[in-house]
């Protein structure tokens with residue numbers, strides 16, 4: 001029912017995600033570099049390399065936050081192209097917009113506050129959609145994937161960069177220690193906010209593994225879905241097409 005348990009639970013998750021990203025926005029980039037020891041830059045570089053993006057393309061960087069990917073796409077699509085940096089959180093969007101403007105990126109990037117579950121764009125519009133470290137925060141992932149498929153052009157591709165399941169047990173153990181013990185402590189020390197980083201560690205553990213996400217993308221209607229493990233499967237890049 002409308003006021004049933006599920007609805008309440010979903011609303012709680014949505015508002016918690018909003019609160020977390022509101023409180024981390026100002027320190028997000030610094031924390032990203034610290035927590036991943038800079039490696040997130042390589043994961044993002046790999047994503048760009050797999051994007052197949054060309055001048056004139058229309059790109060949606062969904063849950064784009066502070067705009068690392070959008071900044072790179074802006075250069076690659078050129079003046080004829082279009083990049084939309086979309087995020088549900090206006091604090092993250094604002095940090096992203098300021099950062100891109102500081103880098104001199106002006107002409108071809110739009111900033112849109114939007115929920116991945118119901119994208120406010122026309123059908124068959126984008127050549128490429130990226131969602132980096134965003135899908136795990138989305139409450140209804142199937143709904144979000146369906147929405148992405150709708151706004152993608154036939155022939156277009158979706159890239160999902162996300163935490164996944166480490167390939168080896170030993171790595172898994174070290175990684176759990178790191179994310180459940182060290183990460184919240186770093187959050188406390190640098191951002192004075194251990195709760196947000198506790199949430200991040202939990203959301204990473206809850207996120208679907210490689211095969212599950214692949215099946216979810218196929219279930220939503222994406223084709224030729226493949227994935228590539230990065231850093232031993234701590235992160236994976238999934239790719240799917242709309243035909």
Ligand code: SAM
Pocket residue numbers: 017021032062063064065066067068086087088089092114115116117131132133134137138139
């Ligand atoms: N893509 C950026 C990056 O890789 O650095 C930011 C990733 S950050 C960990 C996750 C982002 O997802 C946050 O900016 C958050 O506001 C956004 N987000 C969470 N739920 C969302 C939703 N339902 N729709 C759109 N964005 C969402």
